[in-house]
Amino acid sequence: MDDDKVPILFAMFNEIGIIAQLARAAFEEQLPDGMILPHFTVLNHLIRVGDGQTPLAMARAFQVPKTSLTHTLAVLEDRGLIDMRPNPKDARSKCVWITVKGRAFRNDAIAALSEQFGPLEAEFSQERIVRMLPDLTALRKLMDAARD
Amino acid sequence: MDDDKVPILFAMFNEIGIIAQLARAAFEEQLPDGMILPHFTVLNHLIRVGDGQTPLAMARAFQVPKTSLTHTLAVLEDRGLIDMRPNPKDARSKCVWITVKGRAFRNDAIAALSEQFGPLEAEFSQERIVRMLPDLTALRKLMDAARD
DNA sequence: CAATAATAGTACGACATCGAACAAAATTGG
């Protein structure tokens, strides 16, 4: 890598890391109790992609170790936000279903999210988002593919 | 927030979050032992901004709770990568200095970083980075300012 | 079909994160 290309790539990841951290902190402030981003992420995924997914498929989707997801799912089940049932097609496996309570929680979180990030739109125009998003998506896909 | 603005803002943060996670995982693979990103971040900060900083100033710079930084600094001191000395201007406080070993570690990590992310430059042009960076920086600054 | 390998999920332990409470020192306000 040429010397002059390191700093700017570095700077980009640095900004991305800080933004991710600030966004996460701001969002989690809006969540009740001990709920954190991964809890919401699971519920949101179950609604966007559809429930009945296996834990392993979800762990891959989120790029986290399956042991991390085991813990996250246990919390969600404890709180009645998901149900875990045996996978009829594979006795080793399970399927994750979102409950009515889980759907409500997710919807409330979305509303809080809009509330939390609403002020941003006044200062950070949709234009800029539209301009960045394709590049961000391309970068994410490249990195996703690169992680053999 | 208008309904049509939520999804794209949401999508942007989602991409940013995934990229941050993938970049962190890829980078940490290159680090030895139990060293993780925050360890490197501290060493890098001490070189970029200058050492002799107080823990609290650094916690603010990284947007992390001071208790988290206490732990990170303890690890770095254990491994001989930093020194912590009393702050001559405030007996409650300390100053953090990077050691020769710490500098070497940071330089090695930078080299590993370049190695790790080198292949990206073939697929993700510097042009795109240059195009995105000002927007990312602007967004980071807005969010930083917003967190009262 | 049996033996072997691969896969799904979990238990456990080491370590990271971070809020609450704390002690020590500095600052402030009367």
Add this chain to the structure above:
DNA sequence: CCAATTTTGTTCGATGTCGTACTATTATTG
């Protein structure tokens, strides 16, 4: 000055993350 408040850093406890090792089940292969 002195008392009250604020600031700095740590300790402690609860929880999250994740690598290793394990069990149960399924897939492969000779």
